[in-house]
Amino acid sequence: MEQVVARALSRLSFAWIAASVVAAVLLASSPSTPAQDFITVASTTSTEQSGLFKHLLPEARKATGIEVRVVAVGTGQALDMGRRGDADVVFVHDLVAEERFLAEGWGVKRYPVMYNDFVIVGPKSDPAGAKGNDVIAALKKIAAAQAPFASRADNSGTHAAELRYWKMAGIEPARMNPKAAWYRETGSGMGPTLNTASGMNAYALADRGTWLSFKNRGELVILVEGDTKLFNQYGVMLVNPAKHPHVKKELGQKFIDWIVSPAGQATIAAYKIEGEQLFFPNYKPQG
């Protein structure tokens, strides 16, 4: 029995060493990417889920040699990543929040880089009669009909825009107490919110890019578009190296310089889904 125990022990330690070796090899091999020429960009779900980055980033790499790693979250969260120093560049769409970010000293300079627009989608039957080209009138009708409306409620750029439109309409369902039953806060990204809206035939505010690449539409169609208020500007900023010294300022700036260059702007304009252009470059070099 003693021999058995001894043998088992030696076998066990052998197994243990083998397991440790395997583990070490695995760990050593996992960060297989060269940790040099890459930057981390905190951006929004709309740019990722619309497929823009899949089109843009290989071109950026060809032109600049920089590998761009995108973490796609809501605008609020993306700016927070910048504040914590977890991104080198932020690429977002909420002017008010971006200006606050700059004013607090977290960003160096804001480059307005492109725009697209928001649309209101809803069931084809349009029970609230919201169809048209006036977003404020449409929201008033939706509220009057108490038709289900799915809100992002995730502090994203799209959510911030939606809250502004409700405020302009003089109805703030998110602040009602008790909350309006027809106003459904999903607390999630654009895609999941559209999935929810599609599932319950609700109205929702969406950016056109995500909508165009969204497949699970069900009964939903675009009902409101073309209002100048629905304009959605994207900005790009380098995270301030004075606040976070590890920020890759040369690489980050090089990426920004490329994206606002004629070549970068043309690459944005060239991205289309089914012949429809999703984002419109509008950077104007200024003083």
Next chain:
Amino acid sequence: MHDILSSFALALSLIAGGDAELWRIVALSLEVSLASAVFACALGLPLGGLVAVREFPGRRVVIVALNALLGLPSVVVGLVVYLLLSRAGPLGSLGILFTPRAIVLAQTLLVLPIVAALARQFVEDAWHEYREQLTSLGVSAVRAVPTLLWDLRYSLLTVVLAGFGRAASEVGAVMIVGGNIDGVTRVMTTAIALETSKGDLPLALGLGVILLSMVLALNAAAYAIREWSARHHG
């Protein structure tokens, strides 16, 4: 029903198509989940064993805590690891947030309680059975742990597989600490979440079928090894 069937067809065509990007994602999923399972076992099996055989003050509290941690919400683990690894956090200088290492760390923390709690139960039962025999041979409780673990290896294999399964099916924590970066930290589960977001439900489910096949293949391999070694070594 039609959607589900078409997802299976899509999964098959994806596998047959041998898309390089898909295989990279599958490989990364396997790699981080296996690494997490190995680390969690290297720590959790001896830990569970020691708790099982040693008498110490507060042992009951530790056991209850270990068992409670089986229900550890993955989003909480993700958040804690994110705050630790964030540049503004205590381990920020490592610069490993949004890398596969961050995923391995989060998954290891998730798997560790499973391995430790289950190993503790198995070893404790075996300890009750063999205690007299082992102590009569002059084996101390602590020295008995490796012997018991080895003796229980076939039962513990299931524990290891449960740990691997938890790691491979993880999405909440992996999304937060990995960032679902294309080509760097995108694993099967986060790819499924992304396709769901895009409303491409058949593709999302198709990827799910592939993930399931991967876990199934690994379990079949483990089972085969167990059968083989049971035949050859008794």
